[in-house]
Amino acid sequence: MASNFDCLGLGSLDRDSMNDLLNRVLPAAELIGQAGDVAVHRWTDPSGVxxxxxxxxxxxxxxxxxxxxxxxxxxxxxxRVSDEMIVADVVDDAGEQATMLAAASEQLLLLPRGTGPISGRASLIALGVQVTVHADEDAFAASDASLLSGGDGEDGGDSEPPAHFVENGWTWPPRMGAESFISYGAFDQENGDPIAQLNGIVLSAERRVVAATGGEFSVARVRSVGFEADLCLPGDVPTPAPGNVIGGVVYLIADLPFVSAPAPAAKAKRSWWRR
Incomplete structure (x- = not known):
């Protein structure tokens, strides 16, 4: 399984290298908000990382x-439901719910617990920690990756379908569609993680290089159920093409531009890590 940093071309950085990078880029980073004595800064590389x-x-x-x-x-x-994530409904233009998601968020610390729910347009970033790429919808449908079990054999394989599947004419074993989504964190909002099963059709994709480090990764715009997301893949994964289907486990992050609590930037110290 790849790490979140692998998916953004930063996996080769050790602790000292990351500290050096932070010292180089954070003094000029954008302040996106402050909550009490915590200031949230954001640095963006030309690659988008x-x-x-x-x-x-x-x-x-x-x-x-x-x-x-x-x-x-x-x-x-x-x-905000925990120290790890937010939970939200994904709705269409008419306000009808398409799905629910749990995600980490760039603005998480700017959302105090207990505040009323808010709404707005968001960017969803999926880090493809354990995904596979398939040529098209038919190839995905024929693969183990489309099995609801994820191919672990618990609800498919060579077993006979349950009687109620036969009676209703349902497909066995049960499979997910090329545009489907299951947010595991939404089921355990207090203790869960922003991990999801995301299957989506690739609309566009390209290879990118992190200007600050030289690391490589790919980013694909994918369409899933009720939303589009930018799905980032480790550099050792071939860059997908439009029409491909990407499916698997992702770490989900939401950028919520409608959340902001700006404050004057404080002078940053040179040592970023706790000792």
């Missing part, structure tokens, strides 16, 4: 790797 850093009194509190995505989801009932 982002580092979102929370500083408490100039010391590193949290570091989230992300990407400068394009808005592709209309979210409603956005609320």
């Amino acid at each position: 982002r580092l979102v850093v929370a500083l408490r009194d100039g010391r590193l509190e949290e570091l989230l790797p992300s990407f400068s995505g394009v808005p592709g989801a209309r979210l409603a009932e956005v609320r």
